[in-house]
Amino acid sequence: MSNPKYKWIGTRPDRPDGADKVTGRARFGADFNLPGQLVGKVLRSPHAHAVIKSIDTSKAEALPGVKAVVTAKDFPDQPDLIVPTGEMQVNLRDITRNIMAREKVLYEGHAVAAVAATSETVAKQALGLIKVDYEVLPHVIDVAEAMKPDAPLLHDHLITEGANPAITKPSNIAKRIEFKKGDTADGFAKAEIVVEQDYTTQAVHQGYIEPHAALASASEDGQVQVWSTTQGHFQVRGFCSRLLNLETSQIRVTPTEIGGGFGGKTVVYLEPVAIRLSQKSGKPVKMVMSREEVFRASGPAPGGNVHVKIGATKGGRIVAAECTVAMQAGAFPGSPVGPACMCSFACYDIDNVHIVGYDVVSNRPKVAAYRAPGAPISAWAVESTIDILAQRLSIDPIDLRLENAAKKGTKTAYGVTFNTIGMVETLEAAKNSDHYKTPVKPGYARGVAAGFWFNVGADSSAAAHVGEDGTVTVISGNPDIGGSRASLALMAAEELGVDYNKVRPVIADTASIGFNFVTGGSRVTFATGLAVVNSVRDLVRELKARAAKIWNVDPEAVIWENGMAKPAGSNVGEFEPLSIAQLAAQAGRTGGPINGHAQLNVTGAGPGFGVHVVDLKVDHDTGLVTIGRYTAAQDVGTAIHPSYVEGQLQGGAVQGIGWALNEEYIYNAKGKLENPGFLDYRMPVASDLPMIETILVEVPNPTHPYGVRGVGEVPIVPPTAAIGNAIDRATGVRMTDLPMSPPRLSEALDAATPRMAAE
């Protein structure tokens, strides 16, 4: 299967990093070392909420082998200033307090101090010698509790932004946001059926298998080098520059291969601390988190409480919809409640919509982005409610969604009017799939749900350099998580008209290419792809100019075709075409090195829509759900490397299945996380899953030369509701709280049994 419009795009060549990743040669975050490096370790709070009265580091500093100790005093305080980090935002005043607690500790695992020592053993011993005097405060974990007027207050300065009327008293509600379209009171008055329901979800972790890791080396002249596993080395540079008062040009960050991120590696935890320890000790410092630290102090994705009300006609036309989302931000403001609200009804064309969101702090680690941040939480609630509606109206769940599907020209509740989108095509693809047309097996039930994500553009830079032999290096600056190097090389090969294997894609460090925004928002193949295409076009312009010089004709008289410079017509003269290798061989005589460059702020990201279908059975005794068949259909624009697009759909679905059936942060009464490891935080493994079938619906994005849309985030949005909907159809029990784990589901089934018997 390849795309008939293109030679390379739509093919499935080997990835440039493939061989290194099956032989153990690829170097990830913790695989980098420098001579004489020290081991850095962090002391973390045992309390969920406490005032730091004093920290005594003298005994740790006196321990032989300890070369540096840092606390918040070693980091300058920061202004109240919000900066973007991918799809989320952080406040510099908060982030310096998150990397190292200042006045208070705000969650169990919050960093309080760090040491650099000659060995892991000495570093751990030194942590035990640091004396922190805490005054323990009452804590609050749950969002609904945190919103109450008498809840323990995390931040004395936090006044709810966006409240109407304005609020002057501090609370844990950082922000209230609202989106309105039409008039829902009017809409509900016209409704012939109204469905209303409350839902909850728990915090889940991104679960990347590679823990956070960083190696920093500060020189006597003030220059700093960092090797870090990150989704955005330019963001690492930017944050470290701010947090340590260093000029960006003094910090050079090299991204390592990255062992998963899913949004969780778009912020900094270790890097500024490692730099500071290196500055103080005069030695390179390497820091690697343990798995417990990853769970307690990085990520997670938030949980939320969602209320949904939908009104429709008997024919299934939705006439009004309301949604209220209260979302965990963690210890500092900045949950993805905005995207959760905006995505909630984005799949549908509804005249009257009212959405309200609350960003709520509590004594949990500060949340980080996780694949379509926020969207799965509102989709869980909205897509479950739509299924209730479909059942009450006895309408096929795909037909009900088709009746209300957003299309080109639909105005969303958040104000954007859609250009060409593929919601209808994706629903039709799911409806016409072999899976949907095959009758459900006895004992199984089928669920359907849809999902939406905006996808983003933003800043990208790229360069294309011709080597002496005519092969091409394509240089960009986004860490490659799932095969983006191959996709960028395919677009470059297509544009240049040369073999894919003659194009080598490279990810440059922060000093070797212009700024690139994070690998996030499903932006790399789209936005950095566009920068690569433009850099190759710049290169082709230069190649044509060189041919013109050799032929002594105007550059406009040269065309570029199949990797060769050719005369534009017979009137130009009789010239043999010149290959890149031939042009490279003569470069010294025609103007020197032949390179192309591009830098741009990319707009026009094409939104994506997904529809998932699941067949499952429920063991009524144990509450165990077994998935029998799963299909993910998605509008993917143009699939540049279809294997990786399918992989994104499968991977997102697997993570969504984990979110639906098992994963949750569990806190005890003292506000401590009880399951910070893979033993008790259960992520899906091979034996939990069937084949995940994929359907790539190609509705090209009109704003990209190859029609690219982001694809990585949409597939995590539909699974939870698709599974909940199938469970309801299998058992008659509507689950409204995630996860639908065996104990919770069996409890719900038991609770429903006497009621059902009575009915």
Add this chain to the structure above:
Amino acid sequence: MATTLKINGEQKTFDAPGDMPLLWVLRDVLGLTGTKFGCGIAQCGVCTVHIDGQPVRSCLLPVSAVGERAVTTIEGIGATPAGTKVQKAWLDLEVIQCGYCQSGQIMAAAALLASTPKPDDSDIDAAMAGNICRCGTYVRIRAAIKQAASEGGRS
């Protein structure tokens, strides 16, 4: 303490405490960083190596417990018939997304094929259930094991 181990066909002598887990000997003492750390409690499988051909979680295995037995890591698995086939199938079917867990997945798959040349789905489930892939490449891991098995004959 001077210790000698047979690793990837070579005798290596080094100093390390006897209770040091094999994973850290490989990574920090011998510089074989292809074997990864994921959890430290033998729950994720990224640290899988072979001891006399059997898949073992190196993060919990004290180096002193290895003794005379042969250690094979991801750096050496390509020299075995099953390892070669698995690595080729992994590339052919584009199994990898981020790649971090794949050292462990490949080691587990190579051990499975060496002992069970024609595994069925339940053999694959049993052999691979201890290896987490958060990118969710399970569908392709299964297909790649089957492809490697179908190459047959030489293991």
